[in-house]
Amino acid sequence: MNKKALCIMSGGMDSTLVAYIMHHRGYEIVGLHFNYGQRTVSKELSSFRTICEELGVHEKYEIDLDFFKTIGASALTDHSLSVPTEGIEPGVPITYVPFRNGIFLSIATAIAEKEGCEVIAIGVVEEDSSGYPDCREAFIDTFSKAANLGTKETTHISIEMPLVHLQKSQIVQEALLLGVPLHMTWSCYQSEESACGVCDSCRLRLRGFERAGAVDPINYV
Incomplete structure (x- = not known):
């Protein structure tokens, strides 16, 4: 039986690279993927499906969550709030979705147990991220202990976060090395046609490509 890894895949560059890393390590x-009411929900879903096809993923889950739109509090899910476009500021930005990775990992744990996956892989980045508290290594490590306490004694799941200490430029370099189809990925917080180039996520992505000495293959406004 092949060893299996459940990869949380947004359709973005980081999580796509993680899926390719796990595939390269020999995991099925x-x-x-989560549709949680984010502004670019259609584009992200399309990217996820295209990447799964490219990677040869046969078993996939698309989970719809209206929870985050119900509570609001994030510019990604509450259209009464504006996505910041003035540059990356210190602190936790308004694009933070409250405890999103905690919710995602809880659902992922249930699916991993059902599927017999020994690994959950997530593309959190701590040092060069937007400052989201649920992207920290300490949080993921602590959640992993709780997940294993809350599942069957025969279930043993590790949570892998291979990018957690990388800079965005290193992520770009690793993606190019592994042949990740970066043209299929999407990072923009607010546009589904051409990336805006000015939201925090676009700025981080563009800076990563620039520092890696590479050209981003997606379209920008």
């Missing part, structure tokens, strides 16, 4: 990939 089970894809997991």
Whole structure:
């Protein structure tokens, strides 16, 4: 029986690279994508499906969550709030979705147990991220202990976060090395046609490509 890894895949560059890393390590990939009311929900879903096809993922889950739109509090899910476009500021930005990775990992744990996956892989980045508290290594490590306490004694799941200490430029370099189809990925917080180039996520992505000495293959306004 092949060893299996459940990869949480947003359709973005980081999580796509993680799926390719796990595939390169010999895991059969089970894809997991969340439609949680984010502004670019259609584009992200399309990217996820295209990447799964490219990677040869046969088993995949698309989970719809209206929870985050119900509570609001994030510019990604509450259209009464504006996505910041003035540059990356210190602190936790308004694009932070409250405890999103905690919710995602809880659902991922249930699916991983059902599928017999020994690994959950997530593309959190701590040092060069937007400052989201649920992207920290300490949080993921602590959650992993709780997940294993809350599942069957025969279930043993590790949570892998291979990018957690990388800079964005290193992520770009690693993606190019592994042949990740970066033209299929999407990072923009607010546009589904051409990336805006000015939201925090676009700025981080563009800076990563620039510092890696590479050209981003997606379209920008």
